[in-house]
Amino acid sequence: MDVQRNLESSLEKHTKEIYGPPVGKKMVVFIDDMNMPQVDTYGTQQPIALLKLLLEKGGMYDRGKELNWKIIKDISYYAAMGKSGGGRNEVDPRFVSMFSVFNMTFPSDATVTHIYLSILRGHLGIFPDDVRELAPNVIAATLYLYKAAVNELPPTPSKFHYIFNLRDLSRIVAGLLLTAPAHYQQPQLFVKVWRNEFTRVICDRLINDADQKLMSDNMLNAMLAYFPEHNVYAMTDPLLYGDYRNALSEDEPRDYEDLIDYEAIYCLFSEILNDYNERNLKMNLVLFEDALEHLTRIHRVLRMNPGHSMVVGVGGSGKQSLVRLAAYSAGNV
Secondary structure, three states: OHHHHHHHOOOEEOOOOEEEOOOOOOEEEEEOOOOOOOOOOOOOOHHHHHHHHHHHHOEEEOOOOOOOEEEEOOEEEEEOOOOOEOOEOOOOHHHHOOOOOOOOOOOOHHHHHHHHHHHHHHHHHHOOHHHHOOHHHHHHHHHHHHHHHHHHOOOOHHHOOOOOOHHHHHHHHHHHOOOOHHHOOOHHHHHHHHHHHHHHHOHHHOOOHHHHHHHHHHHHHHHHHHOOOOHHHHOOOOOOEEOOOOOOOOOOOOOOEEOOOHHHHHHHHHHHHHHHHHHOOOOOOOOOHHHHHHHHHHHHHHHOOOOOOOOOOOOOOOHHHHHHHHHHHOOOO
């Protein structure tokens, strides 16, 4: 029903039975996530059945009392969909046969490595030599862990957001581009910030302890394989990276750095919270360790461009307050 309404809202009546875009123009209809409609009891997908009728017969029935046939002209149809699984369903092959199908495959390892290695090497050009030499292994380890996530954590109806693609690799490298030579003079420091970026981008979306342990084990394997000399330091916790040390000092530079421990960031966020309360409606927050970690995560996303984050939690768990304080520390309020 919604598909037909959306389509009809953009059409004009040309004659008694013929409908289409304004005279002299053609309309392009783009159908995104074409295999998302739910499969009903009889194994069909109603929106797909309507679109099949429209493409096959060149029209559809008016949903009024008389059920008149409406001829649709001057429209081209384009569609996109991902492979089935994780809430996506198989689509009627007879419907797919009406399209010219192009399969967009994931680029080869050599291509992906060349792209991100070129970006990272360009950024590390002003870093010490032993840090610059890490670039090939950083990209290789990122690809190793990315493949582990894709292969071992497939999307399911309860984990429909377990979809990993090139955007995630780009976000990991974008996080590494926030680093400055002043804070990363030694290779183990850069390896640890790389671990932080991978954890923030990939592991923060995992929803249970089993999945977290799986990626933690893979991370340890990657450390031993690609950074055996630095894995002891790089695997230390907690991972608390941000540039909010000078959040209240507008004249001071804001460098993305390791803030070491909870005590340090507790003091920083306590000052930021006090400053916020002096300027805005007072918030009474208890800055326990989990809250400090969430603040650090949200702040990191907000400081990146573009920075978008979905904070998921039960009602009353403090999501809004944490976002407000993180946005204030990031200079977005």
